[in-house]
Amino acid sequence: MANVESDSNSNKPKKKGFISSIVSTLFFSLLISIVIECIGITFFWTELGDSHSEEMLNVEFSYLEQDFVNSFILSEPVVFAENIITNIYELIAVKTGLIEIVDGTVNDESSTVYKYINSVGVYVKAIINIILVFFVRLVILILSIPIFILAAIVGCVDGLVRRDIRRFGAGRESSFLYYHSKAWIKPLLILSWLIYLSVPFTIHPNAVFIPMAFLFGLSISITFGSFKKYL
Known part of the structure; x- marks a missing residue:
């Protein structure tokens, strides 16, 4: 009987903890925002292209600068956000070489990778901007x-x-x-x-x-x- 009870208890689905729920929510939010932006570039704001997400980044950061100058949680929220954005941009755009390929600064233009990424450069830039927007909003959320x-x-x-x-x-x-x-x-x-x-x-x-x-x-x-x- 004890073995049957232990087996039934082990088969019960475990509930997600609060931390895992937060991580799942953040990842899902980022994924949704990227998908929506790509769909928007394809069907809705085709003329704007990646400038749509770039404008979003500028406006969201202006909210941070105007309304979150002082905080109980962070001593210098704007500086903190600037450091995060800079580090993330360096990590996903500069160190990976994506921005160089998209901007056409790579000499090897015959490369298959170059041709592929260059053809979807608008989407690559938009995704990078959306990731930065996500982290700016995440800082605002924490504040x-x-x-x-x-x-x-x-x-x-x-x-x-x-x-x-x-x-x-x-x-x-x-x-x-x-x-x-x-x-x-x-x-x-x-x-x-x-x-x-x-x-x-x-x-x-x-x-x-x-x-x-x-x-x-x-x-x-x-x-x-x-x-x-x-x-």
Whole structure:
């Protein structure tokens, strides 16, 4: 019997941890943004080409320069982001030689690799720009974590107060509200990251994080407020 139970337990799918969920979300967001940009270049902004992603990079970085000068998390966010962008660009574009091939600065023009990459140079540049945009947004996302922490604190306090009022009054418990609101806490957090990191156009961080932080805090408030009156 013990062997049967151990086998059944081993066959159960293991739930993903929070860290693995974050890594998966970041990778999926980057993949989506690259795919959307390539589709856009092919069908929607064909005349803009890689200038579309380059403009996105400039605008997203301007948001960082204007609204995230000071932060509790990083002492110099702009300098930190500049260093990340520079290092990543050096790693994926310069050291690999991609940018040289695309720009036609490689002498061996008879090379098959040269001809292939040069023919899709617009896509290569766009992908490089999108990767840089992704990391700029990732820095902004990290700097925006305090708004979610604040929303969580407010949600906890509000929910506990309403729970105490219900506990000492004639309020009724609702397991339906509790379990459904609890189930939305993690998805709302991850969804806000996924949306912000994947959208194929420039968007101010406040347009994503403020509404999602409100919904995140509201879910926590409902969860705490609908928690059973007696432990």
